[in-house]
Amino acid sequence: SQQGEEDPQALSIQEGENATMNCSYKTSINNLQWYRQNSGRGLVHLILIRSNEREKHSGRLRVTLDTSKKSSSLLITASRAADTASYFCATDAGTGGFKTIFGAGTRLFVKA
Amino acid sequence: DTAVSQTPKYLVTQMGNDKSIKCEQNLGHDTMYWYKQDSKKFLKIMFSYNNKELIINETVPNRFSPKSPDKAHLNLHINSLELGDSAVYFCASSQDRRTGGYYTFGSGTRLTVV
Numbered sequence: 001s002q003q004g005e006e007d008p009q010a011l012s013i014q015e016g017e018n019a020t021m022n023c024s025y026k027t028s029i030n031n032l033q034w035y036r037q038n039s040g041r042g043l044v045h046l047i048l049i050r051s052n053e054r055e056k057h058s059g060r061l062r063v064t065l066d067t068s069k070k071s072s073s074l075l076i077t078a079s080r081a082a083d084t085a086s087y088f089c090a091t092d093a094g095t096g097g098f099k100t101i102f103g104a105g106t107r108l109f110v111k112a
Numbered sequence: 113d114t115a116v117s118q119t120p121k122y123l124v125t126q127m128g129n130d131k132s133i134k135c136e137q138n139l140g141h142d143t144m145y146w147y148k149q150d151s152k153k154f155l156k157i158m159f160s161y162n163n164k165e166l167i168i169n170e171t172v173p174n175r176f177s178p179k180s181p182d183k184a185h186l187n188l189h190i191n192s193l194e195l196g197d198s199a200v201y202f203c204a205s206s207q208d209r210r211t212g213g214y215y216t217f218g219s220g221t222r223l224t225v226v
Contacts, residue, residue: 044217
């Protein structure tokens with residue numbers, strides 16, 4: 001089974017609505033990261049939240065982390081068509097940061 | 113300037129051939145990686161190199177051989193290509209992830225084995 005698993009697998013919303021994606025993981029972590037991947041491109045880092053943080057903001061992004069439930073959520077507020085992409089959470093499998101486990105991603109489609 | 117660049121972007125080849133993918137980063141990062149992304153978008157680590165030394169080899173077949181001539185380069189050579197090798201291969205780099213360094217990815221190499 002995967003270390004990071006996103007939920008839902010796919011999400012379709014209207015422009016202006018909020019999008020929430022969830023990630024669950026299995027082992028203890030130092031930090032959790034969220035990445036975006038546009039079609040045909042590489043992943044781009046969005047935000048990192050450390051294990052001792054509960055919430056973090058970056059522009060229209062809000063990430064929460066609940067280490068007791070081993071879960072994180074990514075909220076994109078006031079979504080735009082340009083937010084259409086796949087979103088991945090990533091955690092380290094306890095090997096000093098050299099082996100990060102990515103989930104299968106949430107595919108977000110924002111309709112204009 | 114592209115931070116992590118990999119070439120080629122597309123690679124179509126026949127089964128049994130040998131091919132290489134090159135990767136270079138100009139970020140001054142100590143660590144470089146190869147990831148494989150399958151058709152379901154699942155991203156899996158293949159190799160991690162730190163300061164030119166192999167750190168992680170994630171049960172990748174011996175047909176895959178990474179080479180890091182210096183900190184800025186990590187190339188991937190694949191021998192005797194098989195149909196199942198078809199995927200998108202991503203190179204990435206990072207600073208020390210134990211202190212919060214994050215990945216910078218290349219744009220990927222789409223390998224199709226026919």
